[in-house]
Amino acid sequence: MATVETAETAVAEDGGVRRRDFINIAAVSFAGAGAVATVFPLVNQMNPSADVLALASIEVDISAIETGQSIKTSWRKQPIFIRNLTAEEIAEANAVNVSELRDPQTLAERTTAGKENWLITLGVCTHLGCVPLGAAQGEIKGEFGGYFCPCHGSHYDTAARIRKGPAPTNLEVPLHEFLSDTVVKIG
Numbered sequence: 719m720a721t722v723e724t725a726e727t728a729v730a731e732d733g734g735v736r737r738r739d740f741i742n743i744a745a746v747s748f749a750g751a752g753a754v755a756t757v758f759p760l761v762n763q764m765n766p767s768a769d770v771l772a773l774a775s776i777e778v779d780i781s782a783i784e785t786g787q788s789i790k791t792s793w794r795k796q797p798i799f800i801r802n803l804t805a806e807e808i809a810e811a812n813a814v815n816v817s818e819l820r821d822p823q824t825l826a827e828r829t830t831a832g833k834e835n836w837l838i839t840l841g842v843c844t845h846l847g848c849v850p851l852g853a854a855q856g857e858i859k860g861e862f863g864g865y866f867c868p869c870h871g872s873h874y875d876t877a878a879r880i881r882k883g884p885a886p887t888n889l890e891v892p893l894h895e896f897l898s899d900t901v902v903k904i905g
């Protein structure tokens with residue numbers, strides 16, 4: 719009888735210990751979850767919001783773009799064309815009677831003083847938003863030697879101004895600034 723009582727007591731103590739352990743562990747786990755829940759919003763607040771990311775500027779190394787070449791990059795999730803115009807393309811753009819253009823702008827107004835050879839535009843047709851051809855090697859440049867949008871046939875000239883087709887305005891020139899001769903900041 720005494721042996722049985724001892725055994726029952728042991729079992730009871732064992733069980734008690736296990737229950738207390740479980741209660742302690744559960745409490746710690748709950749506290750841990752609470753700490754995570756408290757920390758997460760703080761960390762999350764430190765991340766830039768989607769709005770801030772969308773406004774962020776980019777810096778592009780243009781040193782490898784030779785005269786007559788273009789590159790495509792992206793900014794704010796939109797394609798950007800960066801073109802290093804040849805002397806002929808600049809002359810062609812400057813020979814145009816601006817008053818006859820649908821969206822009258824000179825090349826100088828669309829580029830940076832002293833860097834008129836760098837034509838930086840969005841690669842987004844102003845008609846319905848297709849990406850025009852002409853920035854990649856071998857792509858058709860349209861009737862005016864700039865860009866061509868095959869969606870509905872918009873032709874842009876060497877200053878990326880609309881010359882023919884349904885697009886209402888020139889390819890947009892984003893805000894940009896040359897940080898050096900080889901680096902341009904867009905945005």
Ligand code: FES
Pocket residue numbers: 843844845846847848867868869870871872883884885
């Ligand atoms: S979207 Fe470019 S011509 Fe229509």
